[in-house]
Amino acid sequence: MRRTTMLGFQPPAIGDEEIAAVTETLRSGWLTSGPSAARLEERMKEFLEAEHVLALASGTAALHLSLVALGVGPGDEVITTPITWPATANVIVHTGATPVFVDVRADDLNIDPARAADAVTDRTRAVLPVDLAGQPADLDPLTALGVPVVEDAAHAAESFYRGRKVGSIADATCFSLYATKNIAAGEGGLISTNRDDVAQAVLDLRQMRRGDGSIYDIPVPGYKANLSDVLAAIALCQLDKVDKHHGIRQRQFSLYDEALGDLDGITSLERDERDLHALHLYIVRVDPERAGATRDEYQRALREENIATSIHFLPVHKLTYYRERFPEQPPLPIAERAGDEIMSLPLSPAHSDGDIGDVIAALHRVHERFTS
Missing domain, CATH: 3.90.1150.10 (Aspartate Aminotransferase, domain 1)
Incomplete structure (x- = not known):
């Protein structure tokens, strides 16, 4: 018998906990990045088994700032997969670099490491694989290529690759907190990395910080890519579930x-x-x-x-x-x-x-x- 109402494709699973957390955050006065965003970073460090986690405004921002932090820019090439949301390629273009698309494997539609290896040139600055649907890309042969790996793990918050947690392997791993994702905040993103230099670069890039006084300075021309406490509060509830x-x-x-x-x-x-x-x-x-x-x-x-x-x-x-x-x-x-x-x-x-x-x-x- 045919349904009488439309079944949505991927609605978020939101409950009273998320509603209460948002209300509490609004009453706290922290609308922008604050204690909830900091708590999310700390909890995700443990969850992802990574040295650093930085919360950002979106998964797209996470990908973009990861590439910028690694020095990707005009004249460079970044090898990536064509089976992905356009944001994966768009961020390469935004840095001024050229996306180099290589074919995927027929079984899981993740990037084919052999094709990626064939595409490496002296202009290759990074490889950007995607963990399609939650299946990790084949990371070992990709990391063996000798160029930084920025992993698009928007679908893969809970994934493990060969016994290692996704988020602890690549030079930078990027997650999404979009409304349909496994940890959903409506919008938002995360970068995990074990590299101190990448973490510091992203910290400088994600927000132009004033500091404690009226006199301020900036080390780099940063972006506005920080995560608000309202969204972080939702993500923390989702992480509990x-x-x-x-x-x-x-x-x-x-x-x-x-x-x-x-x-x-x-x-x-x-x-x-x-x-x-x-x-x-x-x-x-x-x-x-x-x-x-x-x-x-x-x-x-x-x-x-x-x-x-x-x-x-x-x-x-x-x-x-x-x-x-x-x-x-x-x-x-x-x-x-x-x-x-x-x-x-x-x-x-x-x-x-x-x-x-x-x-x-x-x-x-x-x-x-x-x-x-």
Whole structure:
């Protein structure tokens, strides 16, 4: 039976705790960065097993300031993946550097380390992998390339790579606190690093600080990228719930895994058993030959069933700005095919098992209609 109301794709799981924390923060008088932001940094240092964590206004700001802190600028190249939100590439452009897109692996759609190695030149200043959906990129061969690694871990707050915590491995690891993320504050970001020089550079860059008196100075022309206490208070509540929410998403993943077994042409991305997946997104690939219709047709049909879906992601190098600005970019066939096939199913601790059951039932009805 079709749902009578639209099931949202990824609503945040917000409760009375978050509401109370925001109210308490407003009453404290700390609207900008203050004790809650500092407490979030301290708790995330422990959670991420990192020497330094700095709270920022967004995950995009975290990526941007990490590159600036590492000295990336005009004339440099940064190797990255095309299967990501455009912000990953945009921040490279904002530094004046050139993004070099390389193809992804077919199984998990993370950057292919072999392709990254082939792309290294004397202009390469950094590599920027993405932990798509919560599956860590293959970090060991990337760190072995001998250039700094800035890891986009927007999807991977809980992830471990080969027994090591994501956030403790790369030169800088960047997290998002956006409304859909596993630790959601509405907006916000974090940088974790074990490098003292990177931490100090980001500290100088994220805010033009006045200090204690009316006479002030600045060491660098900084940005306005600090995190407010209002948002930090929400993130702290979400951090308290991270294990509980992970368990809910784990159950939802299991329901989807079991349901996809008999749907020909619809398969999920692979998850490496050596790693701990953050279970941020449940992405499937729709093979139009076997599934009887394209990804876009499946999305439209599911919407008619009151099931919202999303796409993570369209290849960045095929978007208008990058296609026109970098016309010499060679084809990336694996990423380009994936861009036509991938679809993300609803996933959230705010969803009930019944909600996920509605998605599965609708997907089976649509699949039967398209393949009969």
